[in-house]
Amino acid sequence: MLALRLTRAARPAVQLRRLLVAAAAAGTGFLLLSCLGHALDHPEDAGAAALRLAWCAVPLAATVYFALAVARTDPGTRPRPGLSAVGLSPARLMAVSALTTALSCTLGSMLALLVFLHLRGDLTGMPFDGAAAGFLAADQPLPLPAALTLLVLPPATAAITVALALRPRDPRPATPDRRGFGRFGAYRRATARETFGTYGRFGSRVTRRTTAGTDAAGQPGPLRTTGSTDATAQHGAGSTAPSAARTGDPAGDVPTGGTPAGLPWGVALVTAGLAAQSYAGDPAPAPSLAVLLGWLLTATGLVVAGPGLTHLCGRLLQSVRPGALRLLAGRVLMTEATRIGRPLGVVCAVASAGYAMAVLYDDPSPDFGPLTALGALVVAGCTVATLLTAAVEARQCRAETIAALLRLGAPASMLRGAAALRTAALLALFGPLVLVVGALSALPSAR
Incomplete structure (x- = not known):
């Protein structure tokens, strides 16, 4: 229900991109059904039917790639501050994106099935004077389980790809968790060893680095102290990292x-x-x-x-x-x-x-x-x-x-x-x- 509401409330540009995904899925589904029709019309030539089905992997991959690009740019399912408080965690938004993609591709698959049945003459008679009867096997009954299996491929593949690409990731770098022993046997995470008498020395537990800043003209500026401020800056920068990681931002693979x-x-x-x-x-x-x-x-x-x-x-x-x-x-x-x-x-x-x-x-x-x-x-x-x-x-x-x-x-x-x-x-x-x-x-x- 949430995916339907987000889909309905999207902007016209987003709706246009989703309709394009549905159109691409419809074309791919029709090609898959055409391979089924060719296999029904030529049961003795199994190798040619398998080759036609293998070539359908190219439009299927292009459709899935386009659906993933549309899911990345969907503003309705992008993590924003405060959404986790109402139950919209990054994992749930990823599921909503996958479900929205599956709905768009399912719409295209159903459209492909309707067009295929119409060209076969199963709905309102044979159109175009039977010109499409040769490669759609109009004179033979259509196996519905096989047709539905082929039509499930675009929605399922697109939804799984979107879920894998937009899954939430931990923005923190993986560091080895080495546990040491501090004073009097207490556990600590620091890896550097302390010398004798360091613990009681004034200011030894606070790391401060004083650097001279420079302004835009190259003149020396005021001194700035970076201690706990660095940790705060890193925490603030890391607060936006889950959004980029969730959206599968390809630019995050390579630093600037x-x-x-x-x-x-x-x-x-x-x-x-x-x-x-x-x-x-x-x-x-x-x-x-x-x-x-x-x-x-x-x-x-x-x-x-x-x-x-x-x-x-x-x-x-x-x-x-x-x-x-x-x-x-x-x-x-x-x-x-x-x-x-x-x-x-x-x-x-x-x-x-x-x-x-x-x-x-x-x-x-x-x-x-x-x-x-x-x-x-x-x-x-x-x-x-x-x-x-x-x-x-x-x-x-x-x-x-x-x-x-x-x-x-x-x-x-x-x-x-x-x-x-x-x-x-x-x-x-x-x-x-x-x-x-x-x-x-x-x-x-x-x-």
Whole structure:
């Protein structure tokens, strides 16, 4: 009931994103049902039916990835101060997010079932003069348990993924719990040993560090004492950490200014995927399982290397005596490298696969029918929508920084120019990468 109330009270933009998730789940569910119809119409060709079902893993993964991005940006289920007092703990909010995602995907699955039954002629007669009867097995009875099992896959997979990604995490670092013995056998947690007579010395139990502060002009400022204040600051900073940990903030994986460590692994996976595709041979008349595995390895490598490439792009923007515009654009790219880099890697993988297919099949082929077009639309739409959702999430996280810059007198045109510069830099880096990976993927099969 709480999930339904939060879903109904959401803003129009959030409702639109949930409807897009339902549409993606509907497309994926229809593709799964079409595989069932092909298996019913060709019971002797079990290998082709299994291959079609394996290819449905690509739109299913794209739908789940988009549903996770929408769940991360849902403001209705984001932890806020005071919610735990009324029973809305981070664990319960995670459950609400998973349930909301399951409801959206279930709506899409039911829509797919209705469209499938309508095209089969089970509801109001055969539409389109029976044009869809060939691949939907309209002349055979539909096994309802098998159809419902396939339709459960998108909601169940999306809900489990959201629950695992948004589960509450302890923001405190894991430290070894070593117990020592203090004076007169008392237990204590300190690891440093005390010298003789230290306990009774005045001020020995209070750690104080006096440092000279400097102002913005570089002049010496007033002295500040950091003792218990450091602990208070750490406690205050840690109070917001459960929210970031709960929402599955990908930017929390890498500290600000840190370099993502996945670039070498991504390059290795892309190389392995291209090698697997080169040994797969000619994909006609239908792509084999080796081609699918090669494309999956290439796509995984691009996703893993995406944050590192984005961080590198931001570092290149700040090289060779940067001005304020380039410095701001590059620093934002470096900070948001993990949040933006992974969806960029997914879009790069999908675009390179589309370019490779366009190179391999220059003329219209009968193999690319309505089901192939629907699968391509679901995958491309989900990846682009995920990238836009990640960009909106990044802008929401930078809202306080943008407001501070505006209060300091930064012109709005400079902020818009920095955004345009970031977009141009990413296109200049990832655009040729798409063409190179797509050409290398199509080269072994085109020979």
